[in-house]
Amino acid sequence: MNAITGEAGNFHVSLTQSPRYVDMDKCIACGACAEKCPAKTADAFNERISKRKAIYVPYPQAVPLKYSIDPGRCIWLKKGKCGVCEKICPTQAIRFDDTAKEISRDVGAVIMTAGLQAFDPSGLDNYQHGKLPNVVTSLAFERLLSAGGPTGGHVTCPSDGRAPKRIAWLQCVGSRDLNRCGNQYCSSVCCMYAIKEAVIAKEHLGPEFEPTIFFMDMRTHGKEFEKYYTRAKAQGVRFIRSRVHTITETAADGTLSLRYVTEEGALVDEQFDLAVLSVGMEPAESAVETARKLGVALNPHRFVATDDLAPVSTSRPGIYVAGVLQGCKDIPQSVVEASAAACSAAVHLTPARGSRVAAPSFPAEREVSGDDPRVGVFVCNCGVNIGGIADVPALVAFARGLPHVVFAEDNLFSCSQDTQEKLVGVIREQKLNRIVVAACTPRTHEPLFQETLRNAGLNPYLFEMANIRNQCTWVHSENKDKATDKARDLIRMAVARASLLEPIPDLEVAIEKSALVVGGGVAGMTAALSLADQGFPTVIVEKAAVLGGAARDVRSTRQGQDVPLFLEKLVARVEQHPDLTVLCNAEVTAASGFVGNFETTVVSGEGARTIKHGATIIATGAQATETDEYLYGKHPRVTRWHDLEQHPERLNGAASVVFVQCVGSRDDKRPYCSRICCTSAVKQAIWIRSRFPQTAVYILYRDIRTFGEAELLYKQAREMGVIFIRYSLERKPVVSADGERLKVVVFDPVLQRSLAIPADYLNLMTAVEPPRQTRLAEHYKLPLTAEGFFMEAHAKLRPVDFATDGIFVCGLAHYPKPLEESIAQALAAAGRATTVLARDAVKVSPLVSQVDAEKCIGCGLCAEICPFGAIEMMPVEGKGLRARNIPASCKGCGLCAASCPQRAIDMLHFRDQQIIAAIAAVG
Amino acid sequence: MTAFEPKIVAFLCNWCAYAGADLAGVSRFQYPASIRTVRVMCSGRVDPLFVVQALQRGADGVLVAG
Numbered sequence: 001m002n003a004i005t006g007e008a009g010n011f012h013v014s015l016t017q018s019p020r021y022v023d024m025d026k027c028i029a030c031g032a033c034a035e036k037c038p039a040k041t042a043d044a045f046n047e048r049i050s051k052r053k054a055i056y057v058p059y060p061q062a063v064p065l066k067y068s069i070d071p072g073r074c075i076w077l078k079k080g081k082c083g084v085c086e087k088i089c090p091t092q093a094i095r096f097d098d099t100a101k102e103i104s105r106d107v108g109a110v111i112m113t114a115g116l117q118a119f120d121p122s123g124l125d126n127y128q129h130g131k132l133p134n135v136v137t138s139l140a141f142e143r144l145l146s147a148g149g150p151t152g153g154h155v156t157c158p159s160d161g162r163a164p165k166r167i168a169w170l171q172c173v174g175s176r177d178l179n180r181c182g183n184q185y186c187s188s189v190c191c192m193y194a195i196k197e198a199v200i201a202k203e204h205l206g207p208e209f210e211p212t213i214f215f216m217d218m219r220t221h222g223k224e225f226e227k228y229y230t231r232a233k234a235q236g237v238r239f240i241r242s243r244v245h246t247i248t249e250t251a252a253d254g255t256l257s258l259r260y261v262t263e264e265g266a267l268v269d270e271q272f273d274l275a276v277l278s279v280g281m282e283p284a285e286s287a288v289e290t291a292r293k294l295g296v297a298l299n300p301h302r303f304v305a306t307d308d309l310a311p312v313s314t315s316r317p318g319i320y321v322a323g324v325l326q327g328c329k330d331i332p333q334s335v336v337e338a339s340a341a342a343c344s345a346a347v348h349l350t351p352a353r354g355s356r357v358a359a360p361s362f363p364a365e366r367e368v369s370g371d372d373p374r375v376g377v378f379v380c381n382c383g384v385n386i387g388g389i390a391d392v393p394a395l396v397a398f399a400r401g402l403p404h405v406v407f408a409e410d411n412l413f414s415c416s417q418d419t420q421e422k423l424v425g426v427i428r429e430q431k432l433n434r435i436v437v438a439a440c441t442p443r444t445h446e447p448l449f450q451e452t453l454r455n456a457g458l459n460p461y462l463f464e465m466a467n468i469r470n471q472c473t474w475v476h477s478e479n480k481d482k483a484t485d486k487a488r489d490l491i492r493m494a495v496a497r498a499s500l501l502e503p504i505p506d507l508e509v510a511i512e513k514s515a516l517v518v519g520g521g522v523a524g525m526t527a528a529l530s531l532a533d534q535g536f537p538t539v540i541v542e543k544a545a546v547l548g549g550a551a552r553d554v555r556s557t558r559q560g561q562d563v564p565l566f567l568e569k570l571v572a573r574v575e576q577h578p579d580l581t582v583l584c585n586a587e588v589t590a591a592s593g594f595v596g597n598f599e600t601t602v603v604s605g606e607g608a609r610t611i612k613h614g615a616t617i618i619a620t621g622a623q624a625t626e627t628d629e630y631l632y633g634k635h636p637r638v639t640r641w642h643d644l645e646q647h648p649e650r651l652n653g654a655a656s657v658v659f660v661q662c663v664g665s666r667d668d669k670r671p672y673c674s675r676i677c678c679t680s681a682v683k684q685a686i687w688i689r690s691r692f693p694q695t696a697v698y699i700l701y702r703d704i705r706t707f708g709e710a711e712l713l714y715k716q717a718r719e720m721g722v723i724f725i726r727y728s729l730e731r732k733p734v735v736s737a738d739g740e741r742l743k744v745v746v747f748d749p750v751l752q753r754s755l756a757i758p759a760d761y762l763n764l765m766t767a768v769e770p771p772r773q774t775r776l777a778e779h780y781k782l783p784l785t786a787e788g789f790f791m792e793a794h795a796k797l798r799p800v801d802f803a804t805d806g807i808f809v810c811g812l813a814h815y816p817k818p819l820e821e822s823i824a825q826a827l828a829a830a831g832r833a834t835t836v837l838a839r840d841a842v843k844v845s846p847l848v849s850q851v852d853a854e855k856c857i858g859c860g861l862c863a864e865i866c867p868f869g870a871i872e873m874m875p876v877e878g879k880g881l882r883a884r885n886i887p888a889s890c891k892g893c894g895l896c897a898a899s900c901p902q903r904a905i906d907m908l909h910f911r912d913q914q915i916i917a918a919i920a921a922v923g
Numbered sequence: 924m925t926a927f928e929p930k931i932v933a934f935l936c937n938w939c940a941y942a943g944a945d946l947a948g949v950s951r952f953q954y955p956a957s958i959r960t961v962r963v964m965c966s967g968r969v970d971p972l973f974v975v976q977a978l979q980r981g982a983d984g985v986l987v988a989g
Contacts, residue, residue, distance in 0.1 A: 898970040
């Protein structure tokens with residue numbers, strides 16, 4: 001990006017697109033060019049462990065899967081010689097004369113997602129990275145673990161290729177380190193990825209392998225992470241709380257010696273085969289440069305600055321940020337912010353929504369169901385990718401002899417534009433009514449060929465692909481005969497199946513363009529407001545008498561923004577918004593329906609009412625638990641969470657306050673980290689030390705988990721004299737009454753002795769727990785975790801969606817999180833809901849289950865096992881219950897069909913007889 | 924004498940195992956050519972009947988991957 005002018009809703013952006021030197025429309029990613037290219041260079045994706053060619057795809061999963069030329073390495077582009085790729089390319093896709101393109105765009109909003117760079121540890125002389133071969137970064141180790149990596153997933157020592165027996169991970173390299181690198185913040189993700197690497201390495205290297213992780217505080221604060229940490233310990237991962245001082249090489253084979261001090265104060269030199277530096281994250285240099293061009297403010301660590309109450313909004317209106325460019329975070333939170341930024345941007349785009357959408361038009365569909373199958377088979381050469389291995393002319397001749405086949409021929413490239421047009425002509429001339437293309441893979445090319453069928457007036461489901469490239473010639477290139485035999489079988493199977501295919505009409509569901517939000521806390525209100533601001537009427541259902549939820553107890557955010565003031569304004573906006581309805585003292589008592597068409601019954605003081613809505617957002621929150629530990633409820637000076645903040649007068653004259661962390665968290669009953677307590681306690685400690693300098697503050701903790709930039713608060717608290725003492729689950733602090741005051745006895749692992757601390761107040765940071773919400777979960781058929789939090793569709797990639805379409809989750813109902821994360825997730829949920837509500841109708845896959853009501857005996861097994869709530873049991877007069885499918889919710893998985901004891905359920909396009917026909921044709 | 928090479932019918936889930944088999948192709952991993960794949964939309968679709976049918980039709984082994 002070169003420059004930006006204008007303002008929110010109306011920006012003008014100018015961009016430069018670097019030349020690729022490969023025609024994207026022509027490249028078929030066959031790889032012939034890279035095979036012959038003589039210029040090699042270090043492969044950055046494999047952390048420079050292996051080589052790649054000057055013409056390359058960065059990694060096998062690259063999207064789009066097209067080659068490009070590295071102009072700094074290409075011999076032709078540098079010296080005007082070579083050009084072998086141009087000679088060998090079967091589709092003439094090489095463009096040495098390609099040039100940079102200047103592009104300008106008018107846009108309503110901008111989203112920055114330019115990401116991170118890993119900390120470069122080569123400057124740390126005590127760790128010798130770059131000098132000792134067996135000192136690698138965590139990213140390099142990630143590549144060593146990968147099946148697609150430079151060693152094919154075999155973990156080896158770079159020194160001599162031997163399998164390591166002992167590996168050490170060193171945490172906080174380039175994080176939490178003011179002395180050596182200036183990155184004071186915690187990178188948030190390294191503890192978890194180090195454990196993951198250790199566990200996977202153990203799986204690869206076997207029971208003799210000894211992984212060790214050297215850490216300061218173990219920060220497994222994410223959802224389900226604590227359990228992973230506990231499991232890793234049980235699987236033999238050794239955790240040592242120490243920062244390694246130096247790494248030296250002790251033997252010619254590259255064996256390393258790590259020098260560190262144990263908790264008891266002993267100096268140890270221990271040998272390892274490999275040391276992995278768990279490097280932290282920094283904003284990418286190029287991204288910082290772009291941020292400057294965009295004119296958005298950066299924070300002191302060069303991340304894009306945001307307000308906790310508007311976590312994806314930059315300092316410039318209309319420009320949003322998501323991912324690590326905003327601060328260190330893991331994949332789920334990055335995905336949440338991405339949806340949140342999209343939602344925020346959509347508010348600016350509301351007036352223009354849909355204005356540039358063009359609907360494709362196709363000829364009328366030819367009726368074929370009464371006709372005998374007339375199968376056309378098209379075998380693709382894919383240049384030499386198929387034709388160079390399998391005997392394509394023999395395959396065509398073979399296809400001609402198969403039942404129902406009336407036409408067969410080969411194409412050089414079946415996917416090229418001219419072949420598509422030719423196919424349309426052949427289908428019409430030959431009156432074909434079932435089409436088989438034997439080529440690459442349906443996963444990339446089925447939609448293209450289905451469109452060709454539509455253009456020829458055929459229903460797109462009269463199409464079948466035989467995968468004779470990805471799953472045949474590419475993987476059996478060393479045995480041409482066997483590849484041809486297999487291709488023959490695959491074509492026979494495809495033709496057998498194709499002969500039984502039926503036309504399937506498109507499935508469209510009309511959308512009720514309104515939403516219902518369960519829960520009126522900050523998350524619920526934020527989500528509802530974003531939807532209402534985009535013109536979607538929304539109802540908020542709140543259980544309590546007032547809006548606000550858990551945030552009502554919070555005084556300020558991590559960065560110090562005033563929460564009561566924010567809440568007051570938020571509630572006022574909600575109450576005044578013409579498109580919002582608030583039902584307090586209200587509860588969901590019944591729900592039915594599916595994406596775009598939900599119907600929810602809500603009972604409130606005004607009686608019961610039924611609400612129709614197209615999307616549902618669950619934001620039911622969580623709260624701090626009560627406890628019977630540490631004299632809580634028995635001694636008046638034992639308090640909880642924000643009690644002291646809310647009654648500061650109690651602290652007048654207090655000599656000391658003791659905080660206890662993890663009260664009811666990270667134990668057998670609640671094996672998860674409540675995540676927000678460390679930062680909250682540290683913030684409160686700073687507040688007490690500033691306001692009551694005579695009051696000593698002690699924080700008794702297990703691991704301080706001030707992840708991300710909250711680490712700076714931890715540092716500030718220590719500078720202000722707050723005393724941190726670690727305790728273990730096996731040796732919890734012991735509290736006793738000492739007259740009006742209290743006495744806390746705790747074992748200090750640094751001093752190796754017990755301390756007795758007199759306390760005026762003992763403040764307990766109790767676990768954050770969701771309310772019992774099994775009934776709500778049952779109404780909408782939503783899964784809960786073992787701890788009672790709502791379970792999203794995918795922990796990493798779909799952090800606000802449920803598996804059931806049209807229902808989303810945000811806030812504490814999902815997992816404990818600070819206010820800025822709740823707000824981001826609320827915006828994300830609204831953004832995801834918008835993807836449903838913005839349309840008048842959604843097209844859903846018509847490949848759904850079909851129930852034969854005559855065969856159904858109403859046992860309900862299908863409804864019980866359906867993961868998507870797509871089968872309901874409906875009363876049929878005189879017969880009791882019968883299964884009925886809800887096509888809009890069905891994902892076509894076929895679990896119901898495979899489980900039905902009556903064989904009363906079949907799957908469209910994957911009918912029993914269609915699959916069996918393919919099996920029978922295996923040969 | 925050639926070594927016995929079992930003929931295997933594989934039912935692959937469209938979303939994971941089938942995609943994995945495609946990726947093996949992109950990565951040019953070589954493996955025995957005696958496998959015949961049937962794509963399904965979920966391994967949950969695989970009715971025990973399909974497994975029996977495959978064995979009856981001469982498969983030496985059946986792989987369900989998903």
